[in-house]
C-alpha cells in the first residue's frame with residue numbers, strides 16, 4: 001500500500017550557504033542495488049548529483065532492527081541523513097528495503113529476506129543459501145505466487161524560496177510473480193533466478209539489467225520516489 005506523502009516543512013539552518021547543488025546519497029553498500037538505482041535517479045534534474053556511501057567515504061553498516069520494510073527504510077534514510085548532514089547544505093538520503101513475500105509461506109521471508117536461511121550464529125546466509133532454503137520450503141506446494149516489494153524512504157534538506165525545507169517521504173513499488181521450481185538465468189542477484197515475473201514469463205535472472213529495470217519492484221519504487229522528489233524540488237526551488 002502506498003502511503004500518502006507527509007511533508008515535514010521544518011525549517012533548519014544549512015551547514016553552509018550559497019551553493020545550490022543537491023547531493024542525493026544512496027544509503028546502501030549493496031553494489032547490485034547501486035547499479036540498478038543510480039541510472040534511474042541520474043536523469044532526475046540538473047544540479048542534482050547521485051553519490052554512493054563509498055564515493056562519499058561514508059561506508060557504514062546499519063543494522064535493520066525494524067519489523068517492517070517501511071521501518072527499516074526510514075531507519076536507514078534517517079541514519080545516513082544525520083551522519084552526512086553536517087557535510088552538505090543540501091542533501092537527500094535515499095534508502096530502500098526490499099522483501100520477497102511468498103503466499104504459501106504466509107508472506108515469508110518478507111522483511112527477513114536477507115536472513116532467511118538458517119546459518120551458524122555470527123554468520124550471514126549467502127544469496128545461494130537463501131534461494132536453496134526457499135526452494136526446499138516450497139518443494140511440496142503448487143501454490144507458487146509471490147510478490148517482490150520495495151519501500152523507499154527519503155529524508156532531505158533542500159533550498160526553498162523562504163529558507164531550507166526538510167522533508168521525509170516513503171513510497172512503495174511491487175511486482176507480482178511466481179517462484180520457479182529451479183533456478184533459471186545467470187543475471188541479477190538474490191532471489192532473481194527463482195522469481196518469474198508474471199507479465200514477462202521470465203525470471204529476473206533471465207533479463208538484462210535494462211529489462212529488469214523496466215518492470216522491477218525497485219524501479220517502480222524508484223520511479224515513484226523520483227516523481228515525489230521532482231515535485232518537492234519543483235515546489236520549492
Ligand code: IMP
Pocket residue numbers: 030096097098099100113114115127130188189190191192204216218
Ligand atoms: P534488502 O534488505 O533490501 O537488502 O533486501 C533483502 C534481500 O532481498 C536481499 O539480501 C536479497 O536477497 C533480496 N533482494 C532484494 N532485492 C532483490 C532483487 O531485486 N532481486 C532479488 N532479490 C532481491
